[in-house]
Amino acid sequence: MSRIIKYIFYDILRTRFILLYTGLLLISAFAMFQLDTDTGKVIMSLMNIVLMVVPLVSIVFTTIHFYNSYEFIELMLAQPVNRKVIFLSEYISTALSLCIAYVIGVGIPILVYGASDASMTLIYAGLMLTMVFVSLAFLASVLTRDKARAIGVTLLFWFYFSLIYDGLLLWVIYTFSDYPLEKVTIALVALNPIDLARIMMLLKLDISALMGYTGAFYQNFFGSFVGTAFSAGVLLLWIVIPLFAGMRIFSKKDL
Amino acid sequence: MIDLRQVSKKFGRLLALDQVNLKFEAGKSYAMIGPNGSGKTTLIKSILGMVIPSTGEILVDNENIRNHWSYRNKIGYMPQIGRYPENMRIGQLFDMMKNIRVGKNDFDEELVHQFSLSKIFDKRMHALSGGTRQKVSAALAFLFHAPILILDEPTAGLDPVSVEILKEKIQREKSQGKLFVISSHILSDLDELSGDIVYLFEGKVQYNNTIAALKEETQEERLGKAMAVYISQNSLQHSPQE
Numbered sequence: 328m329s330r331i332i333k334y335i336f337y338d339i340l341r342t343r344f345i346l347l348y349t350g351l352l353l354i355s356a357f358a359m360f361q362l363d364t365d366t367g368k369v370i371m372s373l374m375n376i377v378l379m380v381v382p383l384v385s386i387v388f389t390t391i392h393f394y395n396s397y398e399f400i401e402l403m404l405a406q407p408v409n410r411k412v413i414f415l416s417e418y419i420s421t422a423l424s425l426c427i428a429y430v431i432g433v434g435i436p437i438l439v440y441g442a443s444d445a446s447m448t449l450i451y452a453g454l455m456l457t458m459v460f461v462s463l464a465f466l467a468s469v470l471t472r473d474k475a476r477a478i479g480v481t482l483l484f485w486f487y488f489s490l491i492y493d494g495l496l497l498w499v500i501y502t503f504s505d506y507p508l509e510k511v512t513i514a515l516v517a518l519n520p521i522d523l524a525r526i527m528m529l530l531k532l533d534i535s536a537l538m539g540y541t542g543a544f545y546q547n548f549f550g551s552f553v554g555t556a557f558s559a560g561v562l563l564l565w566i567v568i569p570l571f572a573g574m575r576i577f578s579k580k581d582l
Numbered sequence: 583m584i585d586l587r588q589v590s591k592k593f594g595r596l597l598a599l600d601q602v603n604l605k606f607e608a609g610k611s612y613a614m615i616g617p618n619g620s621g622k623t624t625l626i627k628s629i630l631g632m633v634i635p636s637t638g639e640i641l642v643d644n645e646n647i648r649n650h651w652s653y654r655n656k657i658g659y660m661p662q663i664g665r666y667p668e669n670m671r672i673g674q675l676f677d678m679m680k681n682i683r684v685g686k687n688d689f690d691e692e693l694v695h696q697f698s699l700s701k702i703f704d705k706r707m708h709a710l711s712g713g714t715r716q717k718v719s720a721a722l723a724f725l726f727h728a729p730i731l732i733l734d735e736p737t738a739g740l741d742p743v744s745v746e747i748l749k750e751k752i753q754r755e756k757s758q759g760k761l762f763v764i765s766s767h768i769l770s771d772l773d774e775l776s777g778d779i780v781y782l783f784e785g786k787v788q789y790n791n792t793i794a795a796l797k798e799e800t801q802e803e804r805l806g807k808a809m810a811v812y813i814s815q816n817s818l819q820h821s822p823q824e
Contacts, residue, residue, distance in 0.1 A: 330681050341669055398665040404632050405661070406682055407654040578649075581593075581633045 352432025389464035673703030
């Protein structure tokens with residue numbers, strides 16, 4: 328398995344996209360730190376970028392990479408190699424290269440300007456989101472043979488989780504605002520990994536006070552040990568479930 | 583050695599393989615022929631586990647291949663269209679393939695030398711012509727001394743000299759008792775290389791016997807002519823009007 332991972336990893340590095348992505352993150356993170364001296368505000372701005380850019384880049388890059396390595400996958404399938412090993416190697420090398428790019432791109436500026444509790448959460452949230460969206464992209468890629476359609480599906484995932492879902496959530500909260508919705512919203516938030524990451528971040532930034540009673544309730548829940556374990560567990564499920572669904576489909580797929 | 587039992591494969595509504603029963607035995611060489619789209623490549627890909635049959639089972643050395651992968655150690659495969667990672671150099675590709683098969687140190691690099699592939703080891707795959715790709719595919723298929731060799735249209739796109747090199751290689755390996763399954767449309771090649779013939783039409787096995795028997799039946803000297811007579815006698819080809 329490690330041999331296959333090595334080959335895929337080199338192949339990814341050769342496209343130079345990962346280097347570009349690292350550079351982009353580095354420049355924007357350094358620029359943010361230059362613009363403002365208040366680390367809290369910088370982390371806040373970075374968070375907004377991370378929550379938009381990381382899922383988008385992860386999901387689109389993974390899909391394109393998967394289709395570009397179709398030849399490699401075909402070649403491997405005629406060899407004495409387990410299909411699951413091929414699939415997992417593809418996942419590990421893609422997720423790993425994107426995670427390394429993220430850690431370098433955001434982690435170095437944070438280390439230079441001083442790490443804090445909030446900035447560590449930012450790195451953690453970004454890594455989790457990367458892995459979640461790589462998983463989702465693999466699922467979308469094995470579902471269809473057509474590259475354009477797969478990219479369409481992945482973009483739909485991204486739109487749904489970054490924009491549409493929040494709209495629906497707001498609509499639910501407004502419509503049922505006469506009822507106590509705190510527990511319901513926690514359940515609904517768990518259904519969207521981006522929202523989950525955002526709340527984890529906001530609570531570390533002490534601006535949850537601005538959110539009134541709901542903020543206090545969130546602080547109470549997500550700030551506790553149970554809440555931390557809950558959010559970590561849910562994000563882990565978001566990684567594992569699409570990955571295993573994708574692997575099941577892949578091991579029965581005709582190539 | 584390879585045993586297909588009631589193998590069917592559906593692609594949506596298209597029935598690509600229809601209740602195929604076949605036995606490929608060690609030491610023999612099988613010619614697989616049939617019109618375009620008759621299921622030859624699907625059959626080959628099913629044996630390799632790249633296509634998973636809808637029903638039926640395939641046994642390689644008495645072992646059901648479903649969800650297995652180690653049996654592919656015994657198979658050398660030359661695809662119809664060799665698709666390789668485009669950014670890789672030929673040398674890297676060979677190194678990678680050797681690397682993936684753990685525990686093998688003894689490689690058959692005869693074809694690599696005869697096709698003088700080592701001279702162009704630093705060329706990238708996307709810069710190769712169709713014929714050179716075929717040479718790479720052929721060299722890779724023979725690389726691991728596999729006892730079963732499955733060649734899907736091996737001579738298509740090769741120049742006459744290379745065709746002869748490949749044919750001689752197949753003859754040599756055949757005399758060492760290896761099993762060959764060769765699909766091709768060039769019947770004169772198959773006449774030299776194979777002893778048995780499998781004719782596929784619309785996913786069904788229509789003829790499965792020795793080439794000598796077919797020639798006897800049709801009273802023809804050449805395989806091409808014999809096959810043509812057999813096909814027209816049994817109307818096993820779509821007429822152009824259809």
